[in-house]
Amino acid sequence: MRHSCLAIALACVAAQSVFAQDLRPESLKLYGGTYSPDCGNAAAPRVRIAADGLEIASGARTLRTRATMDSYTSFGAAPTSPVPEGYRVEFLGDDFSLYVFEDAKGLHVPLRDYVPTAEPIVGAKGMGLRYGRCDAR
Template identity: 70%
Template sequence: MRSRSMRWWLMVMVCACGVAMAQDLRPDSLKQYGGTYSPACGDVSAPRVRISAEGLEIAHGTRTLRTPARMDSYTSFGAAPTSPVPEGYRVEFIGDDFSLYVFEDAKGLHVPLQDFVPAALAVVGANGMKARFARCER
């Protein structure tokens, strides 16, 4: 009985440490790429994406999709380590339920949803999925 109890507590401790270590957000990543992204930054009714230490959020009106932000990655793209990295890719913010990818092109930083965050469809709709979510001024 005692060894079973010890194994259970050991498993709890390992899981707790794994969760604590999983949150690996670099402050410089949040400073450089975090913030609010929207197709219409000045319009409070427009859909928006937020990247912060508190988590990742996609919102439009009363609909919101949130997940804790666990880590960021500059060295890989997507789930497979050998996935080709698209042009303009800067960083992936990885959450429990979805990830957000930040890209940069001649117009600046943006977060694409179509082809990257299928769960966002229920929040932003088909037009929102195709929209360019550009970084809003801080």
């Protein structure tokens, strides 16, 4: 009996750490979802922002990280970095961050200059593509 109680307690602690992220539900509602240069093409590279993590994928190659928080008040690693035009939110992960911007065409997630670790996944050409939001809400 004692072991099952301990197992339940450990499972609860593990579940809390998964959901103990500082992600605002409204941020995920406004800016989460799938982004791609070709939303109608299932084989196109994609970026996904969700409560369960951040993901960059192309074919069988995938880069994932746990999403830890979102930030509207800062940009990049330096607290005094200038905020570029169109910046909406940064989703921070353990291994990389994703930035959401908005322009006349809508929401998009740029990879070039922002997520260098994505290049082995999407390739050099994929880094410069415009990843527009596929599942607008």
